[in-house]
Amino acid sequence: xxxxxxxxxxxxxxxxxxxxxxxxxxxxxxxxxxxxxxxxxxxxxxxxxxxxxxxxxxxxxxxxxxxxxxxxxxxxxxxxxxxxxxxxxxxxxxxxxxxxxxxxxxxxxxxxxxxxxxxxxxxxxxxxxxxxxxxxxxxxxxxxxxxxxxxxxxxxxxxxxxxxxxxxxxxxxxxxxxxxxxxxxxxxxxxxxxxxxxxxxxxxxxxxxxxxxxxxxxxxx
Numbered sequence: 001x002x003x004x005x006x007x008x009x010x011x012x013x014x015x016x017x018x019x020x021x022x023x024x025x026x027x028x029x030x031x032x033x034x035x036x037x038x039x040x041x042x043x044x045x046x047x048x049x050x051x052x053x054x055x056x057x058x059x060x061x062x063x064x065x066x067x068x069x070x071x072x073x074x075x076x077x078x079x080x081x082x083x084x085x086x087x088x089x090x091x092x093x094x095x096x097x098x099x100x101x102x103x104x105x106x107x108x109x110x111x112x113x114x115x116x117x118x119x120x121x122x123x124x125x126x127x128x129x130x131x132x133x134x135x136x137x138x139x140x141x142x143x144x145x146x147x148x149x150x151x152x153x154x155x156x157x158x159x160x161x162x163x164x165x166x167x168x169x170x171x172x173x174x175x176x177x178x179x180x181x182x183x184x185x186x187x188x189x190x191x192x193x194x195x196x197x198x199x200x201x202x203x204x205x206x207x208x209x210x211x212x213x214x215x216x217x218x219x220x221x
Contacts, residue, residue, distance in 0.1 A: 005141070013042075019183045024161055028204065036186045045160060061066050078143050089145050090145055090146065090147065090216065090217075091217050092145070093142035093145035093146050094127060094146070094150065094213050094216075094217060096138055096142060097135075097138055097139055097142055097146070097150075097154060098137045098209075098210075098213060100131070100134050100135040100139075101135055101154060101157060101158070101209065103131050103134070103135070104128070104131040104132055104134075104135040104158065104161050105126050105157075105161060105198075105203075105206055106203060107124070107131045107163050108128045108132075108164060108165055108168075108198060109198060110124055110127075110128075111124040111125055111127070111128040111165070111168060112164065112168050112194050112195075112198055115168045115172050115194075116191060116194075118175070120220075125165075125169060125172065128145075128165050132161060132165060134161050135154075135158050135161075136158050137152070139155065139158065147216060149208065149212050149217070150212055150213060153205055153208050153209040153212060154209055156205055157202055157205040157206060157209060159199055160198075160201045160202045160205060161197075161198065162195050163197050164193075164197035164198040164202060165179070166192075167190055167193045167197065167211075168194050170190055171187060171190040171191060171194065174186065174187065174190070175187065
């Protein structure tokens with residue numbers, strides 16, 4: 001029996017009921033689909049509104065930051081990060097250079113005072129020489145990370161301290177000579193040379209170096 005014969009056997013009122021039931025079922029399915037689509041759309045709209053609100057808050061924060069910055073200081077985040085990295089690199093170099101420079105100046109001063117007082121100074125002589133070697137080596141290692149001004153001042157300072165060390169060594173060696181004892185005038189000349197180099201030129205360079213490093217590392221405070 002085919003479907004056509006089955007439909008002809010059904011009473012007319014039953015056929016109407018089946019059609020109505022089918023139509024109701026289709027309508028119910030359509031309503032469910034529309035409801036799900038509407039709920040999905042509302043969820044997407046809510047998420048979109050939340051994202052828009054978040055973006056507006058970020059824009060407002062950026063406006064406030066730009067307003068608080070002085071004119072001409074609105075650098076990009078990338079540029080600011082690069083400047084900070086350069087600052088940290090340069091400061092790290094100074095953090096290692098300065099202690100070596102000060103150690104050289106201090107140990108050489110101790111050596112010079114011992115020579116002038118006629119005290120045993122051989123060990124102090126070696127310590128001052130080693131301090132000069134360490135200061136020079138440290139400066140050479142950090143040279144690419146220093147400003148030209150700091151590099152120049154530090155190099156001149158080390159050279160001046162080395163000259164003072166050599167003059168003090170000459171003074172010490174001449175005092176030890178017996179056959180050709182130096183005159184008091186010759187010793188005085190060497191002593192004055194040591195004072196001029198260490199207490200005069202080197203100290204002035206040391207103060208200039210400290211001032212330059214302070215300006216470059218503390219300029220933002």
